[in-house]
Amino acid sequence: MSAETYLVIGTGQSGAWTARTLRDEGFAGRIVLIGDERHPPYERPPLSKELLFGDMPVEKTYVFPEPSYGEKSIECRLGVAVTRIEPAAKRVHLGTGETLGYDKLMIATGSRARPLPVPGARLPGVFYLRTIDDTRAIRAAIRPGGNVVVIGAGWIGLEVAAGAIKLGAAVTVVEAADRVCARALTPDLSAYLLARHRAKGADIRLGTGIARITGEPGASGVVLANGTTIAADLVVIGIGIVPNCEIAEAAGLAVDNGIVVDEMGRTSDPSIYAAGDVTNHPNAQLGRRIRLESWENAQNQAINAARAMLGKGTAYAEIPWFWSDQYDLNIQLVGLPLDARDAVTRGDPAADQFITFYLKDGRIDSAAAINAGRDVRFVRRLMQAGKIVDRALLADPATKLQGLLK
Amino acid sequence: MSDLEFHAVLKTSDLDPGEAKQVLIGRKEIAIYNLEGAFYATDDICTHAYASLADGYIEGDRVECPLHGGCFEIKTGKACTPPCVEDLKTYTVKIEGDQIFVGLPRG
Numbered sequence: 071m072s073a074e075t076y077l078v079i080g081t082g083q084s085g086a087w088t089a090r091t092l093r094d095e096g097f098a099g100r101i102v103l104i105g106d107e108r109h110p111p112y113e114r115p116p117l118s119k120e121l122l123f124g125d126m127p128v129e130k131t132y133v134f135p136e137p138s139y140g141e142k143s144i145e146c147r148l149g150v151a152v153t154r155i156e157p158a159a160k161r162v163h164l165g166t167g168e169t170l171g172y173d174k175l176m177i178a179t180g181s182r183a184r185p186l187p188v189p190g191a192r193l194p195g196v197f198y199l200r201t202i203d204d205t206r207a208i209r210a211a212i213r214p215g216g217n218v219v220v221i222g223a224g225w226i227g228l229e230v231a232a233g234a235i236k237l238g239a240a241v242t243v244v245e246a247a248d249r250v251c252a253r254a255l256t257p258d259l260s261a262y263l264l265a266r267h268r269a270k271g272a273d274i275r276l277g278t279g280i281a282r283i284t285g286e287p288g289a290s291g292v293v294l295a296n297g298t299t300i301a302a303d304l305v306v307i308g309i310g311i312v313p314n315c316e317i318a319e320a321a322g323l324a325v326d327n328g329i330v331v332d333e334m335g336r337t338s339d340p341s342i343y344a345a346g347d348v349t350n351h352p353n354a355q356l357g358r359r360i361r362l363e364s365w366e367n368a369q370n371q372a373i374n375a376a377r378a379m380l381g382k383g384t385a386y387a388e389i390p391w392f393w394s395d396q397y398d399l400n401i402q403l404v405g406l407p408l409d410a411r412d413a414v415t416r417g418d419p420a421a422d423q424f425i426t427f428y429l430k431d432g433r434i435d436s437a438a439a440i441n442a443g444r445d446v447r448f449v450r451r452l453m454q455a456g457k458i459v460d461r462a463l464l465a466d467p468a469t470k471l472q473g474l475l476k
Numbered sequence: 477m478s479d480l481e482f483h484a485v486l487k488t489s490d491l492d493p494g495e496a497k498q499v500l501i502g503r504k505e506i507a508i509y510n511l512e513g514a515f516y517a518t519d520d521i522c523t524h525a526y527a528s529l530a531d532g533y534i535e536g537d538r539v540e541c542p543l544h545g546g547c548f549e550i551k552t553g554k555a556c557t558p559p560c561v562e563d564l565k566t567y568t569v570k571i572e573g574d575q576i577f578v579g580l581p582r583g
Contacts, residue, residue, distance in 0.1 A: 087558070113559070116525070120525075120526065126526075130525075133559075134561055135561070135562065138561070365544075366544075369558055369559060370558070373558065393543070393544075400543075443527075443531075443542035443543060444531060444532070444533060444542050446542075447533055447540065447545065
């Protein structure tokens with residue numbers, strides 16, 4: 071048995087996959103997974119989807135079945151915060167007062183909901199959605215016929231809006247930008263999604279700021295920047311996330327909108343790695359550094375970095391991939407579809423089954439697939455291969471995308 | 477095999493090699509696969525999230541979930557790529573003439 075100890079800080083998707091990969095790839099030493107949440111590691115996508123408005127049992131969100139940690143000899147320290155890292159001494163301090171030494175350390179502290187800086191944002195009845203407990207609290211507060219005000223028309227806000235409508239609530243979404251999901255979508259897709267939400271009955275107010283949230287003792291109204299008040303039984307704020315990199319910064323690691331890592335997940339300290347939402351990492355496909363807030367990156371960057379911790383690393387160079395479910399739409403993004411200058415659509419948006427490709431120099435730079443998950447694997451492969459694509463063939467649903475790979 | 481009850485599900489001609497289809501036996505969703513002329517059955521719903529594997533993509537003897545890209549070995553049900561870690565249930569298949577039957581435990 072190796073005498074080495076590898077610590078993993080953070081029990082989200084990245085932390086859990088780091089611990090599991092270390093063991094599955096043959097690390098025989100001690101693995102300790104530490105995080106301040108009390109639940110076993112879980113996946114967050116269902117929190118604004120099936121767990122919020124469906125009947126998914128909470129165990130289905132778990133990254134791995136609970137007993138598997140014991141079976142794999144992974145020590146879980148749940149509900150325990152890491153308060154400080156001492157890189158020179160190679161040890162961490164825990165909220166319990168203990169210290170734990172490490173040979174290698176993974177920081178997978180993820181991110182937290184960005185707070186809305188307006189008066190009343192801390193009133194009872196105002197929620198953020200980041201944890202299982204948040205989801206349970208929101209679900210308990212939503213009532214058929216009740217007024218739900220969602221602040222922010224990003225993914226979380228739109229998924230909560232769709233879920234609340236499904237639960238029978240009246241929903242108003244207030245967004246500061248002039249379109250929905252402006253940070254993630256091209257204007258055509260923002261318009262498509264906006265139309266769907268409005269058709270389902272959501273009252274979406276774009277280009278609208280928030281002055282304050284009012285109510286006594288709990289939130290009962292949201293006052294807009296223009297002075298209008300919207301009645302609210304509950305308010306859900308989804309205006310983005312903030313990486314949890316303070317502990318890394320305090321330890322002297324390089325931090326710049328996330329912990330700076332290389333393509334192996336290595337930080338500026340040779341014994342410390344980082345993965346997931348918290349990292350600013352190079353992406354060869356995009357040709358630049360990026361901090362990604364996605365399930366897939368949290369999983370795959372962690373797997374890659376865990377292998378690197380064992381000396382088996384390869385350069386992490388995945389094409390960003392993301393999905394959302396709203397009403398009867400499954401939306402999948404490959405790459406970052408922001409530049410809509412050269413767009414090709416395949417399929418019929420009116421039938422809610424289509425892919426819009428965004429081309430650059432004759433190649434697929436990114437794509438958005440609506441209810442077309444089966445084709446996404448081929449889109450990815452076309453992008454990885456850097457294939458020059460024929461616009462007419464791409465646009466024709468009769469062309470098998472598979473065939474374009476040849 | 478007396479503990480199995482066989483249910484007629486599809487004709488062999490309903491499924492080309494490399495294809496899969498979902499069938500319902502009672503309320504159970506089962507995927508039937510044709511791998512180069514041999515037929516297999518597994519639970520249709522991915523063990524990771526609610527998605528039909530029959531809508532997925534078959535490559536070699538693996539099926540890839542259309543939702544998150546996790547793979548299973550069709551013959552054994554073994555989960556082989558992230559995010560899937562729980563194996564799929566597999567079922568006994570028998571062919572009589574051109575009829576495909578799936579064996580489920582009685583009761």
